[in-house]
Amino acid sequence: MRQEVQQWREAGRPNNEVPGSRQRSIQTDPGQGRQQGSQTKMTSWIGLIADMMDNSTTTEVLVASIVFAIVFLVIRSQRVKLPPGTKKLPGPMPYPVIGNLLSLSKNPHLSLTKMSETYGDVFQIQIGTKPMLVLSGLETLRQALIRQSDEFAGRPDLFTFRLVGDGQSMTFSSDSGEVWRARRRLAQNALKTFATSPSPTSSNSCLVEENIITEAEYLIRKFKELIDDKGEFDPYRYVVVSVANVICGMCFGKRYNHDDEELLNVVNLTDEFGAAAASGNPADFIPILQYLPNSSMKAFKEINQKFLAFMQKFTKEHYKTFDKNHIRDITDSLIQHSQEKRVDENSNIQLSNEKIVNIVNDLFGAGFDTITTALSWSLMYLVAHPNIQQRIQDELDQVIGRERRPRLSDRAQLPYTEAFILEMFRHSSFMPFTIPHCTTKDTMLNGYFIPKGICVLINQWQVNHDPNLWQDPFKFCPERFLNNDGTMVNKTEMEKVMIFGLGKRRCVGEAIGRMEVFLFLTTMLQQMQFFKQDGEKLDMSPQYGLTMKHKRCHLTAKLRFALLTN
Numbered sequence: 001m002r003q004e005v006q007q008w009r010e011a012g013r014p015n016n017e018v019p020g021s022r023q024r025s026i027q028t029d030p031g032q033g034r035q036q037g038s039q040t041k042m043t044s045w046i047g048l049i050a051d052m053m054d055n056s057t058t059t060e061v062l063v064a065s066i067v068f069a070i071v072f073l074v075i076r077s078q079r080v081k082l083p084p085g086t087k088k089l090p091g092p093m094p095y096p097v098i099g100n101l102l103s104l105s106k107n108p109h110l111s112l113t114k115m116s117e118t119y120g121d122v123f124q125i126q127i128g129t130k131p132m133l134v135l136s137g138l139e140t141l142r143q144a145l146i147r148q149s150d151e152f153a154g155r156p157d158l159f160t161f162r163l164v165g166d167g168q169s170m171t172f173s174s175d176s177g178e179v180w181r182a183r184r185r186l187a188q189n190a191l192k193t194f195a196t197s198p199s200p201t202s203s204n205s206c207l208v209e210e211n212i213i214t215e216a217e218y219l220i221r222k223f224k225e226l227i228d229d230k231g232e233f234d235p236y237r238y239v240v241v242s243v244a245n246v247i248c249g250m251c252f253g254k255r256y257n258h259d260d261e262e263l264l265n266v267v268n269l270t271d272e273f274g275a276a277a278a279s280g281n282p283a284d285f286i287p288i289l290q291y292l293p294n295s296s297m298k299a300f301k302e303i304n305q306k307f308l309a310f311m312q313k314f315t316k317e318h319y320k321t322f323d324k325n326h327i328r329d330i331t332d333s334l335i336q337h338s339q340e341k342r343v344d345e346n347s348n349i350q351l352s353n354e355k356i357v358n359i360v361n362d363l364f365g366a367g368f369d370t371i372t373t374a375l376s377w378s379l380m381y382l383v384a385h386p387n388i389q390q391r392i393q394d395e396l397d398q399v400i401g402r403e404r405r406p407r408l409s410d411r412a413q414l415p416y417t418e419a420f421i422l423e424m425f426r427h428s429s430f431m432p433f434t435i436p437h438c439t440t441k442d443t444m445l446n447g448y449f450i451p452k453g454i455c456v457l458i459n460q461w462q463v464n465h466d467p468n469l470w471q472d473p474f475k476f477c478p479e480r481f482l483n484n485d486g487t488m489v490n491k492t493e494m495e496k497v498m499i500f501g502l503g504k505r506r507c508v509g510e511a512i513g514r515m516e517v518f519l520f521l522t523t524m525l526q527q528m529q530f531f532k533q534d535g536e537k538l539d540m541s542p543q544y545g546l547t548m549k550h551k552r553c554h555l556t557a558k559l560r561f562a563l564l565t566n
C-alpha cells in the first residue's frame with residue numbers, strides 16, 4: 001500500500017503541488033465552465049459590496065465577508081488529496097477557527113478515548129486550523145511506532161517545543177533525521193556507561209544502584225524526622241529532591257540536601273512545565289494565542305530560562321575543571337565527545353558542541369519529574385489499599401528479611417512487588433500521551449492515507465484502560481499481572497502496559513526509570529509503613545499535563561523496625 005502512495009505521488013503530482021490542492025479544485029471548481037462563472041460571481045460580489053458601501057451595515061458585512069473568506073481559504077488549504085484506494089480519515093466535524101478545541105475538555109486523554117470509540121484507532125481532529133492524527137489501540141500503536149517506526153518518529157515544530165532548551169532540545173526539537181539519531185545514541189551510551197559503572201564500595205552492584213539506595217535511606221530518615229516533628233509530611237516535596245539527586249549525581253556528580261533553595265527552585269517548576277508542554281496546548285495550534293497576553297505562556301518561558309541557567313552553571317564549571325583522563329560524570333563524557341569530535345563510529349555526522357553538551361539538559365529534565373510522579377502515585381495507591389501494602393511488605397520480609405537492603409538482583413523473587421509497579425503505571429497512566437510525534441513522510445496506516453508532517457497524538461491512557469485488553473480496567477488489581485500461582489509476572493500482560501512509548505522514540509531512560517522506582521519503593525516499604533492521615537480524604541483525580549499528578553496530599557508513616565545502619 002505504501003508503494004501505491006509513492007507511485008501516486010510520483011505519477012500524479014507536479015513538483016510544487018501541495019497535497020490536497022487538486023482535490024480542492026475538483027470540489028470547488030468542478031468544471032472549466034465554472035471558472036468563467038466564478039469570475040462573474042467575483043465581479044458581482046464586488047458590485048454588491050460597492051452598493052452596500054452606502055448603507056450603514058457596510059463595515060460589518062465587509063468584515064464578516066473577509067473573515068468568512070479567510071476561514072474558507074484556511075480550511076481549503078488543509079484538505080489532503082487521497083491516493084486511489086485509500087480511506088479518508090474519520091473524525092468529528094471541526095468548527096471554523098477553533099476546530100475541535102471545545103471537544104477536548106480539561107482532560108484530552110478522556111475525550112480522545114471517548115472519540116476513539118466512535119471513530120476507531122486512527123482518526124483526525126483539528127485544533128485551531130491544524131489537523132492532528134490521534135492513534136489508539138495497542139496493535140495500531142505497535143504498527144505505527146514499531147513496524148513503521150521511521151515514518152512516525154518525527155517531532156512536530158511546535159511553539160512551546162521551541163522554547164525548551166532554547167530550541168536545542170534533543171527530545172522536543174523537530175530534528176528527527178541524522179542529527180537526532182546521533183544525539184540519541186550519545187544519550188543512550190552516556191546513560192549506559194554511568195548506569196552500569198561498578199560501585200567502588202560493593203563488588204556485586206553498580207554505582208547508580210548504590211546511589212539510589214543511599215538516597216532512599218536519606219529519604220526515610222527525612223520522613224522520620226518530619227513525623228517526629230509534625231506527625232505528617234508532603235511526600236512529593238521530599239521525594240522530588242531524592243530523585244533529582246540521583247540524576248544530578250549521574251549528570252553533574254552533585255547532590256543537594258532536602259532544603260536547598262537552588263535545587264527546589266528548579267524541581268518545583270515541573271507542574272507548570274508539564275501543564276504547558278502537555279499534548280494539545282491551544283497555543284501550539286492557534287498562532288494568535290502566542291501573541292496575546294497569556295500568563296501561563298509567560299511562566300513557561302521563565303521556567304525554561306531558569307532551567308537553562310541552572311544547567312549552564314554546571315556545564316561552565318565542568319568545562320573549567322575538565323580533565324580527559326578523569327571523566328567524572330555524563331557532562332564530562334559529553335564534553336569529551338565534543339572535544340574529540342568523536343560522535344559515533346557508525347555515521348559521519350558532525351554535531352556542534354552545543355548540540356552534544358545540551359544532551360545533559362534532556363537527561364536531567366526527563367530524569368526526575370517522571371520518577372517522582374511514579375513514586376508519589378505509588379504512595380497514594382499504597383495508602384488507599386493497605387492490604388496491598390501489607391502484601392508487598394510480607395513478600396519483602398520473606399525474600400529479603402530485615403537484615404539487608406533490597407537489591408536489583410532481588411527483582412525476580414519479588415513478583416507481587418513488580419506486579420504492583422506495573423499496575424501503578426497502568427492504572428495511573430500518568431503519561432497519558434507520549435510526547436507528540438509527527439510523520440516524516442506520506443504513509444498509510446490501517447488503510448488510511450496519512451500525510452507527511454501531521455502531528456500525531458499517541459494515546460497511552462486509552463491502551464491502558466482498553467476493555468478489550470484488560471478485565472475491569474478501572475479496578476486497581478496487581479494480581480492481573482501474575483500467573484495462576486502468583487509466582488511469576490506474566491510477560492505478555494506486562495508488555496501491554498504503555499508508559500514509556502514504543503519504537504524509535506521510546507524513552508531512553510526506561511531501564512534507569514524502572515530501576516529507580518523498584519529500589520526506592522522496596523527500600524522505603526521494607527522499613528516504613530505509610531498511612532493516610534485520620535479523617536483525610538484522598539483525592540486521586542489526576543490533573544492533566546505531560547505527566548499527570550494527583551493533588552498534593554500529606555501522609556503519615558511509622559518505622560517497621562529500628563533503622564538499618566548499613
Ligand code: HEM
Pocket residue numbers: 170171172184187191247362363364366367368370371374431433434435436499500501502504505506507508509510512513514517
Ligand atoms: C518512570 C519513569 C519514566 C517514564 C514513565 C518515561 C516516559 C517517557 C515517555 C512516554 C517518553 C516519550 C516517548 C515518545 O515520545 O514516544 C519519554 C522520552 C524520553 N525520556 Fe523518559 N520516562 C521516564 C524516565 C526517564 C529517565 C530517568 C530519563 C533519563 C535519565 C528519561 C529520558 C527520556 C528522554 C531523553 C526522552 C526523549 C527521547 C527522544 O525524543 O528520542 N526518561 N520518556
